[in-house]
Amino acid sequence: MVLYKYINQPIYSFFSNFKRHSDNRPEVCHNCRGTKFHGHGWRRRYVHHNGQDLHILIQRFKCCNCSRTVTILPSFLTRKFIRSVDDILSHVRNSFYGLKNTVARQVSTFYRRRFLRHLSPLIMLLNFHGAHLSLPEKENEKAIKAIETAQVQFPNSLSESFFRNTNKHFMAY
Numbered sequence: 040m041v042l043y044k045y046i047n048q049p050i051y052s053f054f055s056n057f058k059r060h061s062d063n064r065p066e067v068c069h070n071c072r073g074t075k076f077h078g079h080g081w082r083r084r085y086v087h088h089n090g091q092d093l094h095i096l097i098q099r100f101k102c103c104n105c106s107r108t109v110t111i112l113p114s115f116l117t118r119k120f121i122r123s124v125d126d127i128l129s130h131v132r133n134s135f136y137g138l139k140n141t142v143a144r145q146v147s148t149f150y151r152r153r154f155l156r157h158l159s160p161l162i163m164l165l166n167f168h169g170a171h172l173s174l175p176e177k178e179n180e181k182a183i184k185a186i187e188t189a190q191v192q193f194p195n196s197l198s199e200s201f202f203r204n205t206n207k208h209f210m211a212y
């Protein structure tokens with residue numbers, strides 16, 4: 040089991056040398072509640088964002104007590120997805136609008152289905168953070184409104200807030 044911690048770090052700060060940021064240590068181990076960690080190296084991670092392919096470095100720590108690894112993920116990403124959250128949301132929104140997507144239809148359908156599983160917790164999260172959404176009845180209109188609100192309310196930070204509030208990775212099965 041790998042543990043995760045999301046950090047709110049904008050994507051551009053990864054373009055140059057991200058290794059400068061060293062204040063992203065986990066505070067507590069979600070497995071054993073231990074509070075001591077040692078660095079466990081960096082892993083290259085492939086990211087697709089806004090038509091660009093990037094490689095960024097992801098920092099890992101190891102709990103000194105139970106030896107579990109904690110991966111530090113920036114909140115513009117979500118676990119297991121190469122595409123940035125912003126990209127995913129844009130594709131889903133386009134697909135609900137019936138616009139042509141730049142991703143294959145199967146990918147678009149997959150994103151949309153996954154997103155719909157997360158629509159209710161997302162709406163709860165948005166409302167909890169003061170959005171007070173008055174939502175349309177139709178599912179696709181509801182989804183569009185939630186996405187557009189999330190893009191404004193959580194730029195670069197949806198995964199972190201989502202994980203903190205639901206204990207789930209955004210878009211995870």
Ligand SMILES: [Zn+2]
Pocket residue numbers: 068069070071072073102103104105106107
């Ligand atoms: Zn531990």
